[in-house]
Amino acid sequence: MFPLSHMLKSFVRVGSLKVIDADNKVHVFGGTAPGPDVTMRLTDRSLYHKLFFNPELNAGEAYMDGRMSFESGSTLKDFLTLFSMNRIALGTYPLQKVLRSISRGLKRFQQANKVGKAQANVAHHYDLGNDFYKLFLDKGMQYSCAYFTSENDTLEEAQQNKLRLIASKLQLKPGLKILDIGSGWGDLALYLAAMEDVDVTGVTLSKEQYALSNEKARKAGLSHRVRFELLDYRKLDKKFDRIVSVGMFEHVGVHHYGEFFAKINALMSDDGLMLLHSIGHMSPPGTASPWLRKYIFPGAYSPALSEVFPVVEQNSLWVTDLEFLRLHYAETLRHWHERFEANRAKVAEMYDERFCRMWEFYLISAEMMFRTGSQLVFHMQLSRKRDAAPIVRDYITDLQREYKKLEQKKLSTLKPAEPVPA
Known part of the structure; x- marks a missing residue:
């Protein structure tokens, strides 16, 4: 099983990995620290070299194609937990150090998100169909990190907590003009308009999200104050009192950060505020997983904060608040995966078995990166004035309590949904 066996001896330092090769021979790789015990079967000899040269890409593809499987009670989650816990050791392997250095040099091309291409990248993932996302997201279809104030929170409660937290950091006041960049399926914009008499414009590059968001605004009786546009934020030329962006910055690309923050500065009123909710990581700058780039999020990258702060400074913006949500996304992804598995048969009917395996690999590997890896979520509040x-920061807690009291009253008095025309 050479050369893969040579790398695995160096890789597995926590837990143990038993590999049954294509000739039914057993190879055991054990670490010195306790951790998951995983039994993996490889049925394709070509994987010995493929996994050696590009383990992240080829492990995902091998699982999708059924050439890699797990036995003796082991699961994909066990394997990805083991992988995540040993990720640093993998990065120190000589060949992997060289290949990762080359990949970092190609970052500009991997994250080229020019106008036009950005929409194609978004469509690859977000236009899979609203019916698909309804199978595992919360009722409001929020596809970003929730906020768990208690381990007993349901996914719906945690997503509501997130909306309340963001709204409190925006300091809503009657008459404000608000921009939501990457507005998703519209729940945040609708929440802001329900809590206060504000005017909200949401922009998205997803046709599926655009259509459903406007339908939701109409059903809620808020279309006079909430509108969604199928538009790249870079084409906007109006001023806004508040700007919010949730889960979109990961698709900007490091070499477009200057363009992003310059546009934020240009769009924000002199006394305005912006709240940026994004995935990041606590380790030095790197690159996105090649498997994730190829199959899930083309052009995406979660930045190190050292890549964000210099560009914020260069664009004369104040960072007025910074908060880290560390394990919240791990819990969010756990809920998504559980709901996905509960509806797996329906997903297979919509697509096929390979698609199901792809999404299993994505949801579990993402959870592990937030639970045992270097990923986190940060809230960065920005302004033009100090x-x-x-x-x-007391106002953030005070407003959350106020909005929680208002929610039952205000959200329950929205205009009832009307039948959707055939």
């Missing part, structure tokens, strides 16, 4: 937000 005093645009209060100088102490």
